[in-house]
Amino acid sequence: MKLFKNLLDSVKPHFEEGGKLHKYWPVYDGFETFLFVPGHATKKGAHIRDGIDLKRTMIMVVLALVPCLLFGMYNVGYQHYMATGQEGELMEMFLYGALKVLPLVIVSYTVGLGVEFGFCIAKGHGINEGFLVSGMLIPLIMPVEVPLWMVGLATAFAVVFGKEVFGGTGMNILNPALTARAFLFFAYPTQMSGNMVWVPTEGMPTVDGFTGATALGVAAESGGAGIPSLMESFIGIIPGSIGETSVIAILLGAALLLYTGIASWRVMLSMLIGGYLMAFTFNLLALNEYMKIDALHQLMMGGFMFGLVFMATDPVSAAQTNVGKWIYGFFCGVLGILIRVVNPAYPEGIMMAILFMNVMAPMIDHYVVQGNINRRLKRVKVKA
């Protein structure tokens, strides 16, 4: 600890006002505050403050994502071994998956932080913590076979157009990670959907009956027949984006986020209700086989739960008011299932639904706040 402090103190003068490297102060500051929570003291007002800061908040979300990351690594290996008909130990599968997944994570963080540092140096403001979470989310919502350069490109796009053009962390309208996903989905549809991207086969012969399609892909094509069972979807040993297949892993993350109070339970609960009601309504209509998939099963498939826990709850792009959160979450759920089931072009609708509701969130809040204002005005009339 002392060593770090001495090291930092010895190079600090170069970065300070008048130093040769002053331009790169945000980089130094970023490293220093990463190692040490700075000893800034309050000046007035509330002389004592809550122990939490944005770094702590973001790290908690990253921790909540760790179960999904680990399970995703294992599942990538598992799917590979299953598809190619090899026998494998748990560790072998995990290591295979880790070698596939870690490069994506590294590329995402390197490119994202690189762009972020660049912006900070150019604009001379401090490094924000926001990308710590986005950098982990981006690889987790990618198919494992996505080329690394695409991840890099998408990440750069997300940081620049999803966040920095609006003024950086806290100012963005869209969820940056979903922006990255949507960018790739529309720019390179063949590498982002279909049957070839979810399970790495490395050109090896596959076992009979192997399709490589996700549950939603199967459902969209065959209308409900042949989809993984409810239990398989819940555990997550099915093809899909790296982090989104296992409901168990996602729920572990959700538990941490809810326990620490970082993510909004209102958004999570209302999205669950919205999604369930929509899927249940389709059950009642039952116009085709896809609509007949049990409502609960529907929610366990694809990115619904991952979107519910990690995407819709993004405090910046979601609705800000408590009433607004209920409405916002509810429609994320309804639209997610609606797009998924009704629109043949998108086998996964959650991403689109959340991005759409990101755009709607300020309007929802506007009407909620307007309601408060009207209540206040009514009070005056009653008195007068």
Added chain:
Amino acid sequence: MAASVKIRKGVDIKLKGSADQSIEATSSTTFAVKPTDFHGLNPKLELKVGAEVKVGTALFHDKYNNNMKFVAPVSGELVDIVRGEKRRILEVRILADKEMKYESFATSGWESFSSDQLKEVLLQSGNWPSIRQRPYDVVADPADTPKAIFVSAFDSAPMAPDYGFILKDRQADLQAGVEAMSKLTSGKVHISTRTGDNGVFGSLKGAVLHQVSGPHPAGNVGVQIHHIDPINKGEKVWVINPQDLAAIGKFLKSGQFDSQRVVALTGSKVNAPKYLSATIGSQVEALVSGKIDNNDARIISGNVLTGERVSMEGYLGFYNHQISVIPEDENPEFFGWIAPGFDKFSLSRTFFSWLTPGKTYDLGTSLHGEERAFVMSGQYEKVFPFDIYPVYLLKAMLTKDIEGMENLGVYEVAPEDFALCEFACTSKIDLQDIVRSGLDLVKQECG
């Protein structure tokens, strides 16, 4: 019949160093009246350095209201006028006599005074500044007639003084104070106590009693007003601290300005936290010397959420009934963002301190992070018991959107109401400053 108000939102921050119920006398040699205690005041001096003063002698008055006097709390010699930038008057210092001499004011037969006569004598005697008004949280304008006067008879801030204890023998003074206040308003005088703890306030006549339960900021008078009789545009409500209310009562009965207050000396840096009997404007050193551990300590006139930092050479604030002394904390914390944090208090449960809910903390002045853009939503709402959207109001204040502020409830809030939001803020934004400038702007534009 006491009406009851239940506050659900908020938090009690349990800190080490609440005052024991014993009162120690103090004596200071120099005293100061600080025009800066009265927000927005333009002081005009009435005396020069060297003048002899008595208790109640006017030192300066409000430039826009010659009648509103600010008086000496002790008798003695005016020894110094401390000025700041642009010759702004910061302190008017007095060297006290051994024996107090008093100005006497004509208060006999005050019971039959008209509202104007009462105002006049309160203004002349220096008692008026005790009465503050909402909106804007400034000294009340004597030209107004408020729709109600509120007294919060308890303070819920960390380690706050217990007015029930301080005023337990002052029922007659309080009663006189209440009677005086009811002459000043067209409506009622409201007194709020903690549920189940009426004490000396329960038997006061001529006031509406309310019982308020819930965590801090339940004791904030703004919260009580909001739940009992909210302020609409164009309305004025006055507020007064219970100790000041008793002082006015005592003044009316005796004709002499009562400058004695009981102040709670609290905080983890205090050796034996207790109450001090002090005079308004006492020097901090005389109050705390020998009673605190002065190494790396921050002395705050007021409570830890809204008070003002003072030095040993500084003076007790006019409106403060508490001195808090807490550790100054400027040590960088190695990997602090991931440390378990058993000793950190947080409204989130990201620290393991959540496992010990009843614990009392020894919190220092660390900001615990750096200022950031606003990210987390719903944080302020948890500790802000108003039917107001705090974030939207703050944004209207930041963008100087006066109509937006009016619509969103600017008339009902004071900076102290945002103190807990400021405490809780992940992005470490100084909210009380924002609120203060918002209020100043609306006052300037809409009066």
